[in-house]
Amino acid sequence: MPDYVLSCCSTADLTHDWLESRNIKYIFFNYYLNGEVCKDDFGATNAPAELYAKMLAGAEAKTSQISAGDYMEHFEKFLADGKDVLHVTLSTGISGTYNSACTARDQLAEKYPDRKVVVIDSLAASSGYGLLMDRMADLRGSGMGIDELAAWAEEHKSEVQHWFFSSDLTFFVRGGRISKAAGLVGGMLKICPVMDVEPDGSLAVKEKIRTKAKAVNRVVEKMEELAEGGLDYSGKCFISQSECEDDAREVANRIEAKFPKLDGKVEIFPIGATIGVHTGPGTVALFFWGEKRA
Template sequence: MNFRILTDSCCDLPYDLLEKENVQIVSMVVTLDGKEYEDDLGKTFSSQWLIKELQQGKLAATSQINIGVYLEKFKEMLEENQIPIIYLGFSSGLSGSYSNAVAALDMLNEEKGSKAPIHLIDSKQACLGEGMLVKELIDLRNQQAGVEEALDTINQLKTRVQSWVTVDDLKYLERGGRISKTTATVGSLMNIKPIIVVNDQGKLINQGKVRGRRKSLDKLVEQTKEHISIGDTSAIYIAYAGDIEAGEHLKESLSDLGLPIEMYPMGPTIACHTGAGALAVFSIVK
């Protein structure tokens, strides 16, 4: 093994998959009704349960991973052995977590008086866009790629991840400050569904809007097919928040591309900000 992999719970891959592949995680924290839950990718905290709570009107908030958590995790992994570590993190355009990882590594290096064998990658992605890169990193490690090769490959690939996202309930975008209350109210009355992408700064931007749920799903399929690089996409990834039937519809609609399609529920941290009914499709762009 040339390197070990560390990621965070915003990659939205199942815990058992990461455990099988010996990938370690650091967890975001979700607060619901004053109680804190660790987003551990389904090991103890289910996003499906959280979505039901949100549908009942309960409010949830998320917290970024703090410097202390990163510092403790880095030290723990280095005490196990000195095999280099690659940390692939949630987009710095959406959270301060990655900056905290950088600060923690700086503190560790200063404390040690030497450079720790830890390498950080800002994925500039969220949800299964990040998860796709984690899967690619796993493949590189399993193929015995060196650290520098893995870093170069992922840093190049992350700029080509395309994400097409829609939400079903605009109030979550309003709560996150991404749209105004007026826009959310009028949009809901008119059955407007936004089409959202992650830009090259790793931030969510509105790419357009359609009227009606079915049209929003069709738009995700249409845009994915128009821009996908078949030869460079090892698998298409679909994330869904509660609405598995809509996820299956997307899967069926994309099946004619002849690529493997992996579908997973959005994790609790992401679902807090999208609400029930959100869907996302990830692949590699031409």
């Protein structure tokens, strides 16, 4: 395996054990809960159920991107050990953390002139970002060098498809992503908006589906339409969910039945605190490789 560090942020919404098993290093995002700084550390500080219960009870939750100083500390321990770093950040369409990582890279360049830090904007979120990291770990394992892998990521990152729905609009309304009036009507009509991640890495409501059962059908249909190879899709499929594992398992069962050539079972991960603060409970997100987002 090439001797450089592959790194991401905890917002890839995988797990500590999964990242360790793939030898992917990571740095935690932070968030504020009633003014207290907490780490987005795969639920170790606040388990998802506890976090959402506090939010539903009225706790004020805000996200905080990683500072340039924190990135410098993260990168430097690898540079000082004589290793280059390829770091992939949460989408610039969601967070400004990419700029912080670039600032850290530039400030470390003079101190470590013989080493390099390469920073990539994933244009992805949650376990879709994780799906990109999974493929990059495979390519590094096959012998791809840091510059070649960075170029591959830039070329292919927009092929990660993100389709998700939410059965609880409370925190989409609080965060301003859906108006109060739309949220009220949506709740009365049992609207489950189906959303995606756009080519610029931002989130967008694509369809307003009435009832959760129809939203489940719709995200599976989107995979049928857009997956690489159609029903012969042979890549991996990840799902992330915020305290609605039964709904996520329903989507996974449908996917496994529809796509017999999948690379293994659909893997389901919890949505981490940084993303979960904005979605609240009730969100299911489906990720797979497909057409380039355009």
